[in-house]
Amino acid sequence: xxxxxxxxxxxPANVKILxxxxxxxxxxxxxxxxxxxxxxxxxxxxxxxILLDVMMPEMDGFEVCRRLKADARTAHIPVVMVTAxxxxxxxVTGLDAGxxxxxxKPVNDLILLSxxxxxxxxxxxxxxxxxxxxxxGQLGGDLSAGxxxxxxxxxGRVLVIESDPFSGEKICHLLEQKHCTTVLAPTGKEGSRRCxxxxxxxxxxxLYLEDGDGLRLCSHLRSSERTRRLPxxxxxxxxxxxxxxxxFEIGVNDYLxxxxxxxxxxxxxxxxxxxxxxxxxxxxxxxxxxxxxLTDSLTGLYNRRYLNAHLSSMIERSQxxxxxxxxxxxxxxHFKHVNDTYGHASGDEVLRQVAGLISHNLREFDLTARIGxxxxxxxxxxxxxxxxxxxADRMRKMVAETDMPLRGAATTSPQRVTVxxxxxxxxxxxxxxxxxxxxxxxxxxxKNAGRDRVMxxxxxxxx
Numbered sequence: 001x002x003x004x005x006x007x008x009x010x011x012p013a014n015v016k017i018l019x020x021x022x023x024x025x026x027x028x029x030x031x032x033x034x035x036x037x038x039x040x041x042x043x044x045x046x047x048x049x050i051l052l053d054v055m056m057p058e059m060d061g062f063e064v065c066r067r068l069k070a071d072a073r074t075a076h077i078p079v080v081m082v083t084a085x086x087x088x089x090x091x092v093t094g095l096d097a098g099x100x101x102x103x104x105k106p107v108n109d110l111i112l113l114s115x116x117x118x119x120x121x122x123x124x125x126x127x128x129x130x131x132x133x134x135x136x137g138q139l140g141g142d143l144s145a146g147x148x149x150x151x152x153x154x155x156g157r158v159l160v161i162e163s164d165p166f167s168g169e170k171i172c173h174l175l176e177q178k179h180c181t182t183v184l185a186p187t188g189k190e191g192s193r194r195c196x197x198x199x200x201x202x203x204x205x206x207l208y209l210e211d212g213d214g215l216r217l218c219s220h221l222r223s224s225e226r227t228r229r230l231p232x233x234x235x236x237x238x239x240x241x242x243x244x245x246x247x248f249e250i251g252v253n254d255y256l257x258x259x260x261x262x263x264x265x266x267x268x269x270x271x272x273x274x275x276x277x278x279x280x281x282x283x284x285x286x287x288x289x290x291x292x293x294l295t296d297s298l299t300g301l302y303n304r305r306y307l308n309a310h311l312s313s314m315i316e317r318s319q320x321x322x323x324x325x326x327x328x329x330x331x332x333x334h335f336k337h338v339n340d341t342y343g344h345a346s347g348d349e350v351l352r353q354v355a356g357l358i359s360h361n362l363r364e365f366d367l368t369a370r371i372g373x374x375x376x377x378x379x380x381x382x383x384x385x386x387x388x389x390x391x392a393d394r395m396r397k398m399v400a401e402t403d404m405p406l407r408g409a410a411t412t413s414p415q416r417v418t419v420x421x422x423x424x425x426x427x428x429x430x431x432x433x434x435x436x437x438x439x440x441x442x443x444x445x446x447k448n449a450g451r452d453r454v455m456x457x458x459x460x461x462x463x
Contacts, residue, residue, distance in 0.1 A: 003048040003120045004028045008038040008064070009082075010056045017080070018051060025113055035059030036322060039067055042074045046122045054083040054094070063095045069098030076126050078119035082107060088261055092129065095267035101254075110245050122275075127283045152271045154277070156201030161191035161217065162235070163210035167260070170234075174262045175269065188217040195227050202272050203227075204256075207236045207243050214245055215217045222251040229279065231272040235260070263340040296370040298348060299355035307369040307377055311432040314367070314381055318426055325381055326388035326425040329439040330358070330395065332374040333418045333451040342415075348454040350404050350417060357398055362391070377436070385425040385456065392421045392454045398451060420446040424457035 005027045007018045012033075019029045030047055034056055042050060050068070054061035056268040061081055068074045081094045086104045094102040100119055103112060158180050162168035165186070172182040183198070185191035188209045203221065207214040217235065221227040232463065234247045234255045246256055253275075254268050294306040304308075311327075316324035332338075332354060339347040351374065358376060359368045367379040378395075380388055399419045406415035422442025424435055442457035449455065 003116075004030060004045065005116065006030045006032065006038065006041055006045070006047040006050045008032045008035070008050060008056075008061070010034055011053075014053065019042045019111060020216070022116070023111070028090075028115070035061070035064040039071075039074075040066055042068060042077060043071070046073075047077060048123050049078045049080065049116055051080050051082050051116075052099070054081055054085055054090070061092055065094065065099050066098040069324060076123065076130070078123055080119065082112070082114075083389040088264065092261075092263045092267050095264065095271065098271075100271065108241055111241055114245045114248040114421070115427060121251075122253070123266060126279065126282075129279065129286065153283070154273045155179045156273050156276075157199065158269070159183050159185060159191060159194055159198075159203045161185045161188060161203065161209065162206045163187065163208070163462075164206070167206070167235075167258075169261065171265065174260075174265055178266055180269070188212045188214065192220060195221060195224075195230070200230060201276055202233060202269060203232045204233045204235060204269075207234060207240060207247075215250060218247060218252055219250050227350060229276075231276050231383060233268060299352055299370050301355050301359060301376070302367065302369040304369065304371040307367070307371060307379075308432065310367060311379060311435075314379060315426060315430075315432055315435070318381065319428075323382045324384045324425055326383045326385055326423065327377060327379040327435065327439055328372075328388060328392040328395075328421050328423040328454075329436070329443045330354075330376045330378070330392075330419050330421045331443055331447070333420055333447070335374040335417075338406065338417065346404075346406045350406070353402065353404060354399060354417075356420070357402060361395065361398065377439070383425075385423065388423050388425065389454060389456060392423050395419075396421055396452065396454055419453035420451045421454045422446055423454060423459060427459055 005022050007015055007022070007029060009015045009018070009103060010033050015031050015033070019031065022029050030041055030045055032041050039048070041047070044296060052061045052064060061083065065079050065081070068077065068079060075458065078100045081099045082105065083103045084105045091102045101115055155178070158175055160168050160171050160182055162171065162184065163186055168184045168186070172184050175182050183194060184446070185194055188211050191203070205214045205218055209217070214234065218232055220264070221230060221232060226396070231253045232251070234244065234252045236243055236255060236257060238257045249257065253272055256265060256268060285435050294302060296303045314325060332350065335347065338350055351370070355370060355376065358378060362368065362378065367378050371377050380391065396419055400416060402416065404417055420443055422439045422445065424439040424442060426435055438457035444453040446453045446455040
């Protein structure tokens with residue numbers, strides 16, 4: 001997993017030791033000897049993770065971490081404090097400052113490297129969502145990212161899977177004091193069932209469970225689509241380093257050593273909940289932005305931008321597989337008359353009803369788009385021209401036989417509209433623009449022939 005690590009320590013020997021260990025694992029290492037240099041390098045180089053000493057002159061590691069997390073350019077870079085400080089208060093201070101972990105020297109090399117790799121994987125996932133969000137912005141989407149990571153909501157619903165009643169009740173009590181809702185499951189089977197049927201923001205799993213291995217349960221949670229992104233906090237004994245390393249490899253997000261200290265529990269839980277809230281916001285924002293960028297707000301169908309992008313892929317697949325691809329272009333007859341006579345509100349309702357008739361009566365893998373005004377396009381993979389013509393004619397009859405809510409006229413009799421349709425099938429060497437142009441020509445031929453009919457496109461587009 002190639003990644004760049006920024007090592008920050010004012011003792012050159014400590015820097016060289018960490019640099020040697022990380023380089024041996026094929027990490028690219030950047031170094032800084034004081035806090036201000038670390039901030040500058042982090043902003044300019046955007047490392048994948050920062051290993052940060054606490055005791056440094058001018059600016060200690062706690063302050064460096066706070067500034068990193070307060071800066072939008074560096075807030076998403078994982079920070080691990082690696083220091084000689086061992087007091088519980090220092091550990092909690094580091095976690096409160098925004099650090100993802102606080103490791104006390106001498107650090108077990110296997111634990112350090114496993115932790116670095118797990119946090120790099122996390123950052124890679126976060127970076128992918130941020131990239132998707134940026135892409136949706138380029139497509140015209142809304143990039144309102146919501147609350148920053150450091151300010152994201154932290155209360156939530158926590159599942160505690162713990163076979164020891166005293167330990168489980170203690171964890172639940174501590175979290176409920178912080179306004180979390182908790183559910184205690186005494187066995188892995190019960191915990192798994194709860195995860196399959198209920199929604200949680202975090203799951204806390206003991207390494208040893210009455211009915212099995214906590215790591216096996218963690219592996220199951222990571223392999224299930226429903227719980228793949230659910231944060232997992234593993235509770236272990238200090239001497240169980242091998243289990244912790246395996247946990248990181250499986251995808252455990254964080255850990256707690258027994259005996260559990262309340263402030264550290266809350267600091268780690270809060271960090272995981274904030275991260276989950278932020279990831280959920282990015283995911284929801286991406287989906288919303290993508291929808292705004294690629295769908296028609298009135299009908300909910302795809303728009304011309306999406307049609308143009310996806311039609312190329314469909315044509316490429318059709319040509320590769322040797323299967324037919326057909327499409328039809330549909331236009332509502334005399335739609336200007338509808339708007340002028342009944343008003344634009346009724347016209348919009350007609351568009352929505354026609355869109356619903358089209359999309360609800362096709363296969364799920366057919367592509368339906370509104371390309372502007374009263375024009376729609378339906379693309380049908382693996383469909384020869386004769387079958388496409390039958391579908392188009394069925395659609396024409398369905399629209400003609402459906403009462404439309406055209407309010408505003410003097411008459412109260414049912415009002416109906418008709419559509420004209422042009423059908424074309426892909427020919428060798430043809431691109432999307434030419435295929436659409438031939439369908440459009442067939443559509444206008446249908447209109448010129450009297451409307452409310454289906455016409456087949458010629459094999460070659462006219463110039």
